[in-house]
Amino acid sequence: xxxxxxxxxxxxxxxxxxxxxxxxxxxxxxxxxxxxxxxxxxxxxxxxxxxxxxxxxxxxxxxxxxxxxxxxxxxxxxxxxxxxxxxxxxxxxxxxxxxxxxxxxxxxxxxxxxxxxxxxxxxxxxxxxxxxxxxxxxxxxxxxxxxxxxxxxxxxxxxxxxxxxxxxxxxxxxxxxxxxxxxxxxxxxxxxxxxxxxxxxxxxxxxxxxxxxxxxxxxxxxxxxxxxxxxxxxxxxxxxxxxxxxxxxxxxxxxxxxxxxxxxxxxxxxxxxxxxxxxxxxxxxxxxxxxxxxxxxxxxxxxxxxxxxxxxxxxxxxxxxxxxxxx
Amino acid sequence: xxxxxxxxxxxxxxxxxxxxxxxxxxxxxxxxxxxxxxxxxxxxxxxxxxxxxxxxxxxxxxxxxxxxxxxxxxxxxxxxxxxxxxxxxxxxxxxxxxxxxxxxxxxxxxxxxxxxxxxxxxxxxxxxxxxxxxxxxxxxxxxxxxxxxxxxxxxxxxxxxxxxxxxxxxxxxxxxxxxxxxxxxxxxxxxxxxxxxxxxxxxxxxxxxxxxxxxxxxxxxxxxxxxxxxxxxxxxxxxxxxxxxxxxxxxxxxxxxxxxxxxxxxxxxxxxxxxxxxxxxxxxxxxxxxxxxxxxxxxxxxxxxxxxxxxxxxxxxxxxxxxxxxxxxxxxx
Numbered sequence: 001x002x003x004x005x006x007x008x009x010x011x012x013x014x015x016x017x018x019x020x021x022x023x024x025x026x027x028x029x030x031x032x033x034x035x036x037x038x039x040x041x042x043x044x045x046x047x048x049x050x051x052x053x054x055x056x057x058x059x060x061x062x063x064x065x066x067x068x069x070x071x072x073x074x075x076x077x078x079x080x081x082x083x084x085x086x087x088x089x090x091x092x093x094x095x096x097x098x099x100x101x102x103x104x105x106x107x108x109x110x111x112x113x114x115x116x117x118x119x120x121x122x123x124x125x126x127x128x129x130x131x132x133x134x135x136x137x138x139x140x141x142x143x144x145x146x147x148x149x150x151x152x153x154x155x156x157x158x159x160x161x162x163x164x165x166x167x168x169x170x171x172x173x174x175x176x177x178x179x180x181x182x183x184x185x186x187x188x189x190x191x192x193x194x195x196x197x198x199x200x201x202x203x204x205x206x207x208x209x210x211x212x213x214x215x216x217x218x219x220x221x222x223x224x225x226x227x228x229x230x231x232x233x234x235x236x237x238x239x240x241x242x243x244x245x246x247x248x249x250x251x252x253x254x255x256x257x258x259x260x261x262x263x264x265x266x267x268x269x270x271x272x273x274x275x276x277x278x279x280x281x282x283x284x285x286x287x288x289x290x291x292x293x294x295x296x297x298x299x300x301x302x303x304x305x306x307x308x309x310x311x312x313x314x315x316x317x318x319x320x321x322x323x324x325x326x327x
Numbered sequence: 328x329x330x331x332x333x334x335x336x337x338x339x340x341x342x343x344x345x346x347x348x349x350x351x352x353x354x355x356x357x358x359x360x361x362x363x364x365x366x367x368x369x370x371x372x373x374x375x376x377x378x379x380x381x382x383x384x385x386x387x388x389x390x391x392x393x394x395x396x397x398x399x400x401x402x403x404x405x406x407x408x409x410x411x412x413x414x415x416x417x418x419x420x421x422x423x424x425x426x427x428x429x430x431x432x433x434x435x436x437x438x439x440x441x442x443x444x445x446x447x448x449x450x451x452x453x454x455x456x457x458x459x460x461x462x463x464x465x466x467x468x469x470x471x472x473x474x475x476x477x478x479x480x481x482x483x484x485x486x487x488x489x490x491x492x493x494x495x496x497x498x499x500x501x502x503x504x505x506x507x508x509x510x511x512x513x514x515x516x517x518x519x520x521x522x523x524x525x526x527x528x529x530x531x532x533x534x535x536x537x538x539x540x541x542x543x544x545x546x547x548x549x550x551x552x553x554x555x556x557x558x559x560x561x562x563x564x565x566x567x568x569x570x571x572x573x574x575x576x577x578x579x580x581x582x583x584x585x586x587x588x589x590x591x592x593x594x595x596x597x598x599x600x601x602x603x604x605x606x607x608x609x610x611x612x613x614x615x616x617x618x619x620x621x622x623x624x625x626x627x628x629x630x631x632x633x634x635x636x637x638x639x640x641x642x643x644x645x646x647x648x649x650x651x652x653x654x655x656x657x658x659x660x
Contacts, residue, residue: 218428224384225423226443226494227416236442237431316478317432 001312008308012301019297023290024067037080076291081283086291089276094295095175096166097265097272101258103188104196109250112200116207117239120215123208131204138201147194147267154190162187164269195264199253206249210242217241243314251307255300330357331399331534332381332502338393339373339380339558341605348605350376350389351558355632358502363528363535365549365566367542367581369602373558374538378504380404381536382421383411398502417447420495420533422524424507426487430479436463436490437475440497447498462493467523485516492524496531503528503535509544517541521548542585546570554578557602557613564638574640576618612643620644 034050051057055066070076076086115135119128138146155163167183169176178184214220215238223233262274269275273292280288311318339351351373358364366374379385381396383403396404403414415421423429431439440459444450450458456475463471466489468482479487488508495503508524509517525548528535537549545552546566553563554577562575573579580598600617609615612625624643632639633646 218423218425219431221384222421222423222429222491222494223431224412225382225415225421226446227412227414227498228442228446229412232442232446237434240433241431315433316435317480 004312005305005309008305012305015301016294016297019294020068020071021064023293024064026286026290027063027067071291071294076294077287079280079285079288081280081285081288086287089288090273090291090295091174092176093271093273093276095177096270097258097261097274099178100188100191100195100264100270100272101254101261103192104194104199104257104261105250105254107192107196108199108203108253112203113207113239113246115200116204117211117234119204120208120211120238121234123212132208135201135204138197139205141197143194143198143263144267146197147190147264150190150194151267161190163190166271191264191268191270194267195257195261199250199257202253203246203250207239207242207246210245211238214238214241240314244311247307247310247314251303251310252300255296255303258299259296329400330397331360331362332536333357333397333400334377334381334394335397336394337377337380337391337396337404339376339385339389340392341389343388345606349392349558349608350605351380353631354394354555354558354560356553356560356563358534358536360501360534361529361532362551363525363537363549365545365552366536366538366555367540367545367552368555368561369540371602371605372555374540374555375506376558377555378421378506378536378538382415382419382504383408384415384421413447416443416495416500417498418500418502420498420500420503422488422491422495422503422505422508425511426484426491427511429491430487430494432479435476435478436482436493440475440490440494443494444497458497459493462497463490465527466490466493466496468493485512485520488512488516488520489523492520492527496527496533499531501534503533504538505535506538507540508537509541510539517544524548542570542582554581557608558605559613560632560641561614562638562640562642563632568637572636572638574635574638574645575614575642576620576644577614578640580617612641 034047034054034056038047038050055063058066074087076090078084079086079089082089115131119131122128151163154161162183165187166178167185167187168181169178169184170180171177178188220233220238223237228237260274261270261272262278264270265272265274266278273295276288277292279285280292334357335355337351337354338349341348341350354373354377356364366377368374376385376389379389380391383406385391391404394404395402398414398418403411406414430436434442437456437459440462441452441455444455444458445452448455448458460471460475463475468474468486468489474482479490482490488511492508495505503524505524509520512520521544524535527533537545539545549566551564552566552569554561554569554573554575556577562569562573562578564574569578570582573582577598580596583596584598586592586595598617603609603613603616609626610629611627612618612621612630615621615625618625622643628643630641630643630646632641635645
């Protein structure tokens, strides 16, 4: 088990290194930070002083090594746009995005899995057909449109939920949470649903397809022939056998939710990393973009590791022979 | 002795877009307590479907359209799902063909045994586990106390089929429906598994319906045999009689196609043609296009089971009212 984890982490290192290289390359190839920071009016001395202070006069590999070294310590330099440390900016914004992403993932799992099981078990009932039609809408409508429609209905027409922002937050250490206040929770509803909608429909369709597949297998027929109860068969035997692909997709989707919350955060003016990233792109704020890229890569790598560990927990066949690949 | 299982005039239909297909038609037989009934026939003859109908697990849209199935004199074909669930496993156990796919890969064999035992016998966990180990010992799993915590993939095919047998028997049903229990196994393992099944059934006084296309298995294990063809029973009788002196031309052809071990043959005997599809079962006797003895009556009138000495055959050759020829004109073979 420990060997497996270590081997997975070792595999993740090259991935992170490549991402770091790409992030770093942005500094060299996307825009000229010196020109951006100096503005219109500067002397040659000022320019050279800035180049030297940013370390831009050193060879590529020295700069890259420095970048990695700093990154390992959570140090990504100053934001060009806000002239504040990037790490602090991200630390400020990350809780908002992570809370939103987790809520969206919970919404999609807690609703998507039962809907998938239901439509798999009773595939000809009218409710199943309704779910499937509804899921088609969820898959095909773009996120921003769903967000705008939800705002229109629940904020503008009904006035039940706020249309933007995070509501009141409570500070726990450096983590600012919106989960402990009523307005914070209310503010979470619409963005979570918007962000989780696509995942929800995807997970529902996946669970349904897997259930249909599993229910046809011999071991389910044999479980029926043994006279087991419906609940034991449907949930204990069938659903558990659908979990491996569901975990894979849900894991990757969670990464996707965190990384691509950008659209939802923009629609709802959610003060998270996605919004920060979009604003940084607009002003070529490379340190923020680089840090964001690395953070997202780290999120994906971590989630993949967790997914592999979950395979282990679910499927005993993968446990034989030590660190077998879970794919 | 009153039969344990009685199937009367069973008819199973599959509604399809092109009309209703009749998969089983007029199937009647009974199994006495402790008796082993072998059911043979070609693929698609309806052997497995008969088993599925008895345990109440016909694949939808298949349905029982007529006839009755009685267990201990009580009808079980019209029970609700939940009532039938209590009978499955407890009164009628089932063994399937492929042990590699019959066990849930995510649970240990012990968990699956305990689950079955607890469902039917209501024992507490420790007691159920003790029984589970006992059953694994009984079916010949070495080191059962350790192996009880192994997953199915850690067993070989033959061992897995032993586990399946333990699962089918662990709530001590009166009847086992074994659907091709050895077909997926190595030949060397087949004999062991059959011997085990036969021995356990004898010790526990369990009746068995043994579905197979292997005449050797039937000859070795069964007391009586039913030969099925195109969803109907062609002949039924004591296993020795049917093997040595088959009366129905189809059974005769089936027996003749078993290659003899004691002499060399140039060509293996075969029955020409193929079994008709369900959508194209001919009028009269379903076997008439392939039958070497066919005569006018076979083409129009469907034969019923007629007593012919020790066996019963669904063949007009054995009806005195048939005009063609006398029953001593035995089919080739």
